[in-house]
Amino acid sequence: MTEAKALALSKKSGTSSSGKNALNTEKANEITKVLTFLIGEQVYGIEIPYIIEIIGVPTITQVPCYEIPSFIKGIINVRSKVVPIVNVRACFGKPEIDYNERTCTIIVAHEGVSVGLIVDEVLDVSSVTERHLARTPELNQVNNNKFIDYILEMNDGVKLVLDVQKLIFDHDLAY
Amino acid sequence: MANIDPGMAAMLDAYLFESSTLLEQLDEILLRTEEAATFTEDDINEIFRIMHTIKGSSAMMGFESLQQLSHKGEDMFFLIRENSIEDTSFIYDLVFRMSDLFKEEIDLIQGEEYNPTDFSDIIKQLEEGAERLAGKVSGAPEPVAAVAAPAAAVASAAVVDSDSITVIVHFEPGIEMENLRAFLLLNKIMEETEVSDSFPKDVDSDPSTAAEIANNGFRVTFKAEDRESVVKLLEVSLNIDNYEFIENPGDLAAANAAAVSPAVETPTAQSSAPTPAKSTAAVSPPPANAANAGAPHAAPAKQSIISVNLAKLDQLHDIVGEIITTESMVISNPELEGLQLESFHKAARDLRKLTDELQDTVMSIRMVPLSGPFSKMNRIVRDMKKALGKDVELIIEGESTEVDKSIVDNLNDPLMHLVRNCMDHGIETTSEERVALGKPEKAFIKLAAVNASGEVVITISDDGKGIDHDRVLDKAERLGLLMKPRGDYSEREAQNLITMPGFSTNEEVTEYSGRGVGMDVVKQNIEKCGGTILVESKIGAGTVFTIKIPLTLAIIDGMEIEVGGTIFTIPISMIRQSFKVTEDQIIRDTQRGEMIMIRGECYPIMRLHEKFNIMSEVTNFEDGILILVETENKSVCLFSDKLIGEQQVVVKPFPAYFSRYNIKGAGLSGCTIMGDGSIALIIDVTNLIEN
Numbered sequence: 085m086t087e088a089k090a091l092a093l094s095k096k097s098g099t100s101s102s103g104k105n106a107l108n109t110e111k112a113n114e115i116t117k118v119l120t121f122l123i124g125e126q127v128y129g130i131e132i133p134y135i136i137e138i139i140g141v142p143t144i145t146q147v148p149c150y151e152i153p154s155f156i157k158g159i160i161n162v163r164s165k166v167v168p169i170v171n172v173r174a175c176f177g178k179p180e181i182d183y184n185e186r187t188c189t190i191i192v193a194h195e196g197v198s199v200g201l202i203v204d205e206v207l208d209v210s211s212v213t214e215r216h217l218a219r220t221p222e223l224n225q226v227n228n229n230k231f232i233d234y235i236l237e238m239n240d241g242v243k244l245v246l247d248v249q250k251l252i253f254d255h256d257l258a259y
Numbered sequence: 260m261a262n263i264d265p266g267m268a269a270m271l272d273a274y275l276f277e278s279s280t281l282l283e284q285l286d287e288i289l290l291r292t293e294e295a296a297t298f299t300e301d302d303i304n305e306i307f308r309i310m311h312t313i314k315g316s317s318a319m320m321g322f323e324s325l326q327q328l329s330h331k332g333e334d335m336f337f338l339i340r341e342n343s344i345e346d347t348s349f350i351y352d353l354v355f356r357m358s359d360l361f362k363e364e365i366d367l368i369q370g371e372e373y374n375p376t377d378f379s380d381i382i383k384q385l386e387e388g389a390e391r392l393a394g395k396v397s398g399a400p401e402p403v404a405a406v407a408a409p410a411a412a413v414a415s416a417a418v419v420d421s422d423s424i425t426v427i428v429h430f431e432p433g434i435e436m437e438n439l440r441a442f443l444l445l446n447k448i449m450e451e452t453e454v455s456d457s458f459p460k461d462v463d464s465d466p467s468t469a470a471e472i473a474n475n476g477f478r479v480t481f482k483a484e485d486r487e488s489v490v491k492l493l494e495v496s497l498n499i500d501n502y503e504f505i506e507n508p509g510d511l512a513a514a515n516a517a518a519v520s521p522a523v524e525t526p527t528a529q530s531s532a533p534t535p536a537k538s539t540a541a542v543s544p545p546p547a548n549a550a551n552a553g554a555p556h557a558a559p560a561k562q563s564i565i566s567v568n569l570a571k572l573d574q575l576h577d578i579v580g581e582i583i584t585t586e587s588m589v590i591s592n593p594e595l596e597g598l599q600l601e602s603f604h605k606a607a608r609d610l611r612k613l614t615d616e617l618q619d620t621v622m623s624i625r626m627v628p629l630s631g632p633f634s635k636m637n638r639i640v641r642d643m644k645k646a647l648g649k650d651v652e653l654i655i656e657g658e659s660t661e662v663d664k665s666i667v668d669n670l671n672d673p674l675m676h677l678v679r680n681c682m683d684h685g686i687e688t689t690s691e692e693r694v695a696l697g698k699p700e701k702a703f704i705k706l707a708a709v710n711a712s713g714e715v716v717i718t719i720s721d722d723g724k725g726i727d728h729d730r731v732l733d734k735a736e737r738l739g740l741l742m743k744p745r746g747d748y749s750e751r752e753a754q755n756l757i758t759m760p761g762f763s764t765n766e767e768v769t770e771y772s773g774r775g776v777g778m779d780v781v782k783q784n785i786e787k788c789g790g791t792i793l794v795e796s797k798i799g800a801g802t803v804f805t806i807k808i809p810l811t812l813a814i815i816d817g818m819e820i821e822v823g824g825t826i827f828t829i830p831i832s833m834i835r836q837s838f839k840v841t842e843d844q845i846i847r848d849t850q851r852g853e854m855i856m857i858r859g860e861c862y863p864i865m866r867l868h869e870k871f872n873i874m875s876e877v878t879n880f881e882d883g884i885l886i887l888v889e890t891e892n893k894s895v896c897l898f899s900d901k902l903i904g905e906q907q908v909v910v911k912p913f914p915a916y917f918s919r920y921n922i923k924g925a926g927l928s929g930c931t932i933m934g935d936g937s938i939a940l941i942i943d944v945t946n947l948i949e950n
Contacts, residue, residue, distance in 0.1 A: 146873075147922060147940065148871035148873060149920055149922045151920040152920050152922075159914065161938050164577060166911050166914055197914070
């Protein structure tokens with residue numbers, strides 16, 4: 085039963101990697117859970133299995149190398165691990181704002197590579213069921229943001245779930 | 260590793276590790292015994308044990324092909340052990356090949372998809388080898404065979420199989436260069452069939468065999484079933500007067516006995532030497548060639564040693580790094596300021612002492628002796644000696660010098676390339692050539708390692724031809740590798756051109772070296788582990804490659820400096836001095852270049868805040884500080900805001916996320932976490948100032 089749902093999800097989101105992660109869920113009608121956060125007015129989400137932790141904005145050490153794009157802010161120390169930091173606003177081509185007390189760093193990891201994502205504000209965790217999945221067969225044509233994996237239509241609004249794989253490995257998709 | 264039982268996967272690592280260790284031991288024993296020309300009882304038992312263990316564990320892991328292969332190997336040594344066979348010279352190539360196939364197979368198993376290799380060829384050869392051994396054992400008591408064919412048995416490695424046949428070829432009288440004609444003929448026959456023996460030996464390298472061939476003919480033994488194709492070949496070959504086949508082994512033996520020449524007598528004497536020879540052969544533990552007769556020579560491998568996964572050591576190392584960082588966070592916690600804490604500080608001092616000790620111990624665990632990569636060279640020299648027909652001795656010194664495991668792993672390939680280069684291009688082609696130059700007949704290649712103040716210096720030297728810097732320059736010019744006018748190159752600079760990418764002085768590509776990537780890769784590998792390589796050579800006298808590598812990658816002595824709020828670490832080893840300057844000491848040229856004169860020498864100044872594009876309030880030379888750094892080729896003064904202090908730092912590479920960006924090219928080699936939890940960037944001085 086769960087597998088069928090996951091299949092439905094992966095069909096809708098094209099060749100996404102999220103389908104596999106969605107398999108590990110217990111509740112029959114829940115496909116996955118996403119952590120939601122704000123960039124400007126828009127709600128985005130990242131599937132829970134990718135998330136390592138959420139911290140504030142630590143001291144960032146810039147890496148002075150002209151090849152590094154400006155959305156990569158530098159490196160931070162997370163318990164003796166050196167983690168690169170990406171400003172999601174800059175990555176999506178939105179104007180950067182000053183960090184405030186609500187600014188958070190979400191540390192995600194995929195295939196052994198971890199990255200800290202700076203977001204405006206972390207909201208909560210939403211449980212995703214099949215009926216939330218928006219029917220957007222040609223996602224990339226309706227939305228210019230290539231990092232979006234699939235879209236959720238929930239009671240409290242539309243949430244764009246990000247493809248962490250692309251976020252970490254496809255630097256060229258950034259603005 | 261698709262076809263491995265998941266339950267077994269956990270044991271696979273242990274299996275692979277154990278088998279490769281055992282195979283290396285096997286190689287060592289074989290090399291030693293081959294040199295000593297005899298097996299001691301201990302050797303045989305040890306080899307037997309190795310084969311047996313590999314057989315058992317391969318069977319357990321379900322690698323059937325490996326099990327069969329080791330079984331055959333075991334069979335052969337069983338025969339040697341049970342019958343104390345003396346003359347075993349012919350088995351070495353066979354066993355070495357088996358060991359190589361084993362290693363290849365083990366590499367394959369580690370790969371993505373593993374399909375067992377078909378070992379039937381080598382198994383057949385091993386069976387034949389075993390039969391040959393068995394044949395000897397049973398044949399020995401028969402007086403007729405023993406008397407009639409002693410020379411044959413030894414010189415021709417006893418080819419008495421009924422399914423082989425021997426042909427004696429006589430060339431046209433007075434044709435001259437019989438030996439080379441015979442060599443060419445032999446090669447042609449080898450294309451047609453499997454040649455098990457030929458006489459005289461060494462026709463390609465020993466001109467004196469020409470007379471022997473002219474008088475008695477050239478004898479080749481091959482598989483009887485291929486007789487027709489060989490006849491065809493002989494019919495169309497030029498300059499052959501006549502040929503005759505001998506099918507009866509007895510005739511062969513007689514023919515052999517009749518033709519005994521000095522060349523065959525030596526092995527005869529050796530094989531018939533009585534048992535005492537066994538005890539005189541020094542049993543030396545690898546890789547040190549010191550005599551150690553009587554002691555069990557598995558000693559190097561059999562200390563009270565356990566093997567640990569390197570990943571666990573890395574983890575341990577990380578944790579120790581964290582403890583040290585956390586410790587300074589606790590001890591110099593701002594909340595403790597102004598408090599009277601006598602016993603706290605005493606306890607803190609004790610803690611620091613212990614953590615220092617802990618760190619040293621963890622570092623020492625990661626240190627491994629260079630004997631591993633060094634002794635591998637024995638095998639390479641042995642194989643190439645045979646293939647190239649050069650008489651070379653490999654001298655190893657200082658193999659107990661220890662370096663970090665990660666560095667040793669990076670050293671294997673460069674060492675192999677260099678030794679192969681020495682063998683292939685360095686040493687003169689023939690010993691006659693050497694004698695003509697007044698050098699000893701036997702060439703040497705020396706591998707030496709010494710520990711010199713935080714660095715390990717490895718030298719690979721030979722007494723061969725040396726590098727002709729004119730030829731190097733010619734070639735570099737042709738390839739467009741010269742960076743300045745030809746005349747400006749010193750001899751030494753010219754020689755070091757051979758480490759440029761795409762350079763190889765040898766015009767032809769050989770099996771062993773000279774693909775034109777060798778020296779380039781050597782340099783890259785050595786630079787990868789923070790080392791340098793220098794070539795020094797004298798034409799006619801030999802070549803010395805000097806490799807300098809750091810003891811460990813993980814911890815360096817660094818000078819912390821600040822540039823506009825960012826902390827950088829410069830390795831102390833690169834710093835000559837640091838000093839304050841006044842504005843009037845600065846020399847400016849017309850292109851806004853800034854320089855400073857120190858003790859009569861002029862050094863360019865590099866403003867780090869400009870280089871790294873960092874906003875800094877300190878732009879006036881008088882407010883900041885200059886640090887003179889130096890590499891092999893260049894010295895530059897770096898301008899920074901201020902010095903913070905000297906500290907031992909744990910080097911961390913940049914996260915994999917950055918791998919697509921050339922950070923090293925920007926002059927940064929890694930980063931380190933400081934006592935207060937902030938990150939400092941480590942400056943790669945060589946890349947910073949030379950590019």
